[in-house]
Amino acid sequence: xxxxxxxxxxxxxxxxxxxxxxxxxxxxxxxxxxxxxxxxxxxxxxxxxxxxxxxxxxxxxxxxxxxxxxxxxxxxxxxxxxxxxxxxxxxxxxxxxxxxxxxxxxxxxxxxxxxxxxxxxxxxxxxxxxxxxxxxxxxxxxxxxxxxxxxxxxxxxxxxxxxxxxxxxxxxxxxxxxxxxxxxxxxxxxxxxxx
Amino acid sequence: xxxxxxxxxxxxxxxxxxxxxxxxxxxxxxxxxxxxxxxxxxxxxxxxxxxxxxxxxxxxxxxxxxxxxxxxxxxxxxxxxxxxxxxxxxxxxxxxxxxxxxxxxxxxxxxxxxxxxxxxxxxxxxxxxxxxxxxxxxxxxxxxxxxxxxxxxxxxxxxxxxxxxxxxxxxxxxxxxxxxxxxxxxxxxxxxxxx
DNA sequence: TCAATTTTTGAATGTCAAGTCAATTTATTA
DNA sequence: TAATAAATTGACTTGACATTCAAAAATTGA
Numbered sequence: 001x002x003x004x005x006x007x008x009x010x011x012x013x014x015x016x017x018x019x020x021x022x023x024x025x026x027x028x029x030x031x032x033x034x035x036x037x038x039x040x041x042x043x044x045x046x047x048x049x050x051x052x053x054x055x056x057x058x059x060x061x062x063x064x065x066x067x068x069x070x071x072x073x074x075x076x077x078x079x080x081x082x083x084x085x086x087x088x089x090x091x092x093x094x095x096x097x098x099x100x101x102x103x104x105x106x107x108x109x110x111x112x113x114x115x116x117x118x119x120x121x122x123x124x125x126x127x128x129x130x131x132x133x134x135x136x137x138x139x140x141x142x143x144x145x146x147x148x149x150x151x152x153x154x155x156x157x158x159x160x161x162x163x164x165x166x167x168x169x170x171x172x173x174x175x176x177x178x179x180x181x182x183x184x185x186x187x188x189x190x191x192x193x194x195x
Numbered sequence: 196x197x198x199x200x201x202x203x204x205x206x207x208x209x210x211x212x213x214x215x216x217x218x219x220x221x222x223x224x225x226x227x228x229x230x231x232x233x234x235x236x237x238x239x240x241x242x243x244x245x246x247x248x249x250x251x252x253x254x255x256x257x258x259x260x261x262x263x264x265x266x267x268x269x270x271x272x273x274x275x276x277x278x279x280x281x282x283x284x285x286x287x288x289x290x291x292x293x294x295x296x297x298x299x300x301x302x303x304x305x306x307x308x309x310x311x312x313x314x315x316x317x318x319x320x321x322x323x324x325x326x327x328x329x330x331x332x333x334x335x336x337x338x339x340x341x342x343x344x345x346x347x348x349x350x351x352x353x354x355x356x357x358x359x360x361x362x363x364x365x366x367x368x369x370x371x372x373x374x375x376x377x378x379x380x381x382x383x384x385x386x387x388x389x390x
Numbered sequence: 391t392c393a394a395t396t397t398t399t400g401a402a403t404g405t406c407a408a409g410t411c412a413a414t415t416t417a418t419t420a
Numbered sequence: 421t422a423a424t425a426a427a428t429t430g431a432c433t434t435g436a437c438a439t440t441c442a443a444a445a446a447t448t449g450a
Binding site for chain 4: 048053
């Protein structure tokens with residue numbers, strides 16, 4: 001990768017960051033290309049030099065979130081912990097990350113309203129891979145006698161629902177930090193699969 | 196209420212019904228006033244005879260959903276059941292209703308992106324009243340020794356999250372009916388508060 | 391330095407959908 | 421039936437925003 005290519009890549013990154021910040025505040029439809037450009041002290045014309053359009057820009061930010069989520073799980077899986085501890089850590093990480101990247105997670109709600117068919121295919125592929133990580137952990141936990149789950153995909157979706165909904169009701173004004181809060185929430189969500 | 200007033204009320208109702216159907220398919224931003232009018236075999240101009248505008252129309256449909264949800268809980272509370280059975284029934288009803296009125300429930304996700312400040316106040320008021328019903332049931336269940344919950348609002352939000360997320364992953368193509376499906380999901384969600 | 395290349399700009403364009411309204415049609419009632 | 425009121429129409433206005441692009445500015449490297 002040449003110097004210039006790296007510079008371009010970094011610029012793209014900066015744009016994606018700003019996009020996520022503005023999206024978090026105004027939502028997809030409330031965010032204009034101009035809003036994003038202004039946040040970067042640029043004009044909107046420039047954005048089209050780096051991205052095909054708004055859809056493309058937002059799609060790439062979404063992909064980044066999904067990749068990062070997967071990385072988070074992988075990191076936990078490397079650690080030397082019991083299955084239950086692993087699942088707990090994965091949940092905490094997910095909640096913590098979802099609160100940090102609120103906008104990115106809100107985009108997950110109605111992707112079909114925003115993205116093209118091809119983009120949706122890619123998004124669903126990554127989501128399924130992510131869900132599979134949970135299924136594996138739950139299955140291992142059942143095997144090991146920690147968990148009691150008959151319908152793994154159902155329990156996993158219930159679990160992910162409880163987790164993803166947190167962005168709807170967490171208020172940063174509360175006394176707890178994001179991580180402490182995530183810990184507390186996890187104590188209740190983990191019960192969904194516990195024996 | 197005069198005959199004509201009742202006729203108007205009924206027409207408004209028909210419009211709200213169609214709005215919810217179209218919204219369920221296309222989402223808020225994907226739905227135009229013309230879409231709603233076409234579904235009623237009218238032209239969009241007529242809609243403005245009954246409603247101030249799109250925001251007003253959608254707001255009223257949202258209010259209807261919230262009122263109906265509250266009615267559902269009240270109906271269950273009338274029944275002669277244990278606390279645990281009551282909570283289970285409330286959850287099943289909620290899930291069942293949320294799948295029937297998918298669009299109305301999706302509007303709950305980012306209301307601030309759609310509604311005015313005054314409308315939001317009203318929406319939040321109704322939501323809180325609804326949440327309070329759950330809190331009461333949970334508290335009574337703790338009292339009676341069925342449940343084990345230290346932070347009731349947290350557990351309740353975790354519970355509602357698991358429930359509200361169902362619209363995201365339920366597929367009507369599955370083998371189970373909405374109600375049977377709701378039952379299955381409830382078995383896992385109820386664990387959030389169980390001893 | 392200076393020519394080539396990359397990047398930025400901002401004005402112009404096109405599209406789409408919300409909302410308006412005078413005119414028309416339909417329903418009501420005296 | 422005829423006057424009045426209610427309901428509907430569809431063409432029109434308006435504003436917002438994504439996208440384009442030729443020209444200008446900034447950067448690079450020989």
